Amino acid sequence: MERCEDFEVGIEMRLHGALDAPQTDSLVAHLATCASCRAFEQLARGSENAMNQQTNLHLQTLDWDVLWKRTKTFFDTQSRQRVLSSAVVVLALAPMMMLMEKNVLYNAVLLGGSWAAAITWRLLSSRQKLAAVAKYEGDTGELLFFYRRELEDRLRATRAVLVVLPMLAIFLAIRLTHPFETMEQWIGFAGVVLVSLGGLAYVWLVRRPPIARELQQLKSDLQKR
Numbered sequence: 001m002e003r004c005e006d007f008e009v010g011i012e013m014r015l016h017g018a019l020d021a022p023q024t025d026s027l028v029a030h031l032a033t034c035a036s037c038r039a040f041e042q043l044a045r046g047s048e049n050a051m052n053q054q055t056n057l058h059l060q061t062l063d064w065d066v067l068w069k070r071t072k073t074f075f076d077t078q079s080r081q082r083v084l085s086s087a088v089v090v091l092a093l094a095p096m097m098m099l100m101e102k103n104v105l106y107n108a109v110l111l112g113g114s115w116a117a118a119i120t121w122r123l124l125s126s127r128q129k130l131a132a133v134a135k136y137e138g139d140t141g142e143l144l145f146f147y148r149r150e151l152e153d154r155l156r157a158t159r160a161v162l163v164v165l166p167m168l169a170i171f172l173a174i175r176l177t178h179p180f181e182t183m184e185q186w187i188g189f190a191g192v193v194l195v196s197l198g199g200l201a202y203v204w205l206v207r208r209p210p211i212a213r214e215l216q217q218l219k220s221d222l223q224k225r
Contacts, residue, residue: 004037011041064140071133071147074214075126078154081207082122085199090115092195099188100180151215158208164200168193 010027013019019027031038090111097107129150136142172193180186 004034007031007034007037008040008044011037011044015044064138064143067140067143067147068134071143071150072130074147074151075130079123079126083119085202085207086115086119089195089199092198093192096188096191096195099184099191148215148218151211151218155208155211155215158203158211161200161203164196168196 007027007030010019010023014024014027031041094107094111097111101107129146133143133146171189175189180189
């Protein structure tokens with residue numbers, strides 16, 4: 001750091017514990033000789049303290065039990081939706097896969113195995129997260145941070161379904177260059193495409209909006225307090 005602008009960034013970083021030892025030493029030395037940066041540090045500390053006080057005031061008005069119930073309800077709802085929606089997709093894909101590939105055992109292992117593994121992992125992950133947060137009983141700030149982060153993560157995760165579109169485009173290109181031999185296989189392939197697009201539409205139009213609304217409502221609740 002050489003310019004005052006750089007040291008001002010360093011002051012903000014030190015307030016948040018993000019400045020390493022050499023940079024801290026350089027900043028301390030500069031503050032000893034620069035009145036302008038010392039004034040900036042005092043202003044930054046005052047702003048930081050004001051924000052912390054405002055945050056603490058918000059947290060004092062939150063009910064941990066209500067927030068915990070809200071968080072748990074969200075996780076339970078998401079878990080049920082994942083199980084039911086994925087079960088519907090698997091059941092819808094099964095006959096289509098049978099048309100494309102006659103090997104019943106192959107289809108059963110591919111669809112059933114991957115579905116069971118994915119659902120088991122997701123449910124265990126949800127339970128583990130809730131169990132971890134439950135240990136901070138009464139710590140509203142910790143729970144609030146966790147819940148908001150989970151909402152934001154889930155909202156970002158819904159965008160992952162868009163990967164279905166390029167994958168379907170690749171599969172279609174492969175089939176156009178290496179066509180199926182029978183009409184049954186083409187019907188099965190068309191069914192797989194339709195089910196995949198239906199699943200994408202469900203995630204984007206049904207599951208995504210409630211998460212976005214809950215995140216917006218949480219932010220709105222905090223701003224009102």
